Structures are given as structure tokens and as C-alpha cells.
Amino acid sequence: MEAKDTNDKEILFESISALVDDELSITEKSHLIAEIKQDVELLEKWRHFYIIKTVMQQHACSVSTNEFVRKIMVHTSTPDPDNIKRNSLDLE
Numbered sequence: 001m002e003a004k005d006t007n008d009k010e011i012l013f014e015s016i017s018a019l020v021d022d023e024l025s026i027t028e029k030s031h032l033i034a035e036i037k038q039d040v041e042l043l044e045k046w047r048h049f050y051i052i053k054t055v056m057q058q059h060a061c062s063v064s065t066n067e068f069v070r071k072i073m074v075h076t077s078t079p080d081p082d083n084i085k086r087n088s089l090d091l092e
Contacts, residue, residue, distance in 0.1 A: 013045050020049040 015032050018024050024032065036042045 016046050
């Protein structure tokens with residue numbers, strides 16, 4: 001049963017990536033957001049994808065690879081869940 005659970009999580013992680021990239025329909029977004037709201041692991045995965053996307057957009061072609069990696073590490077090392085931009089998921 002664990003393999004199925006792992007496979008289900010991987011599918012959800014792929015869906016979260018598609019959500020961050022704005023590749024889901026409104027219905028798919030609604031269903032996925034409902035799942036994210038109820039699962040801390042999914043919320044954390046969304047947070048990481050969102051941070052990486054934000055850093056990439058803000059620093060595309062403007063920083064070295066080392067600086068880019070450093071900025072991602074700084075943002076992802078903050079364990080405080082209150083730092084998540086919840087409004088992007090309408091979680092409040």
C-alpha cells in the first residue's frame with residue numbers, strides 16, 4: 001500500500017508544480033487547493049515550488065548560479081509556516 005501512497009504523492013507533487021506554473025483549470029486548482037489546505041506535506045511542497053519560481057522570476061539572468069542557489073537556500077531554510085504567502089492559495 002505504501003507504494004501506491006508514494007505514487008499518489010508524486011502525482012500530487014506534479015499537480016502542485018502545474019499549479020505554481022498556472023497550468024491547471026479552475027476546477028483542478030480548486031480541488032488541489034482543498035487538498036493542500038488539509039495536508040502539511042503538500043503545503044510545504046507548494047511553498048518550495050512557489051519560492052523557487054519567485055526567485056527564478058526575480059533573478060532570471062541577473063545573478064550567477066552560486067548567487068541563485070544561495071538565494072534559494074536562504075528562502076527555503078525558513079521553517080516558519082507563517083512566512084508562506086497564503087494569499088496566493090487563498091488559505092486565509
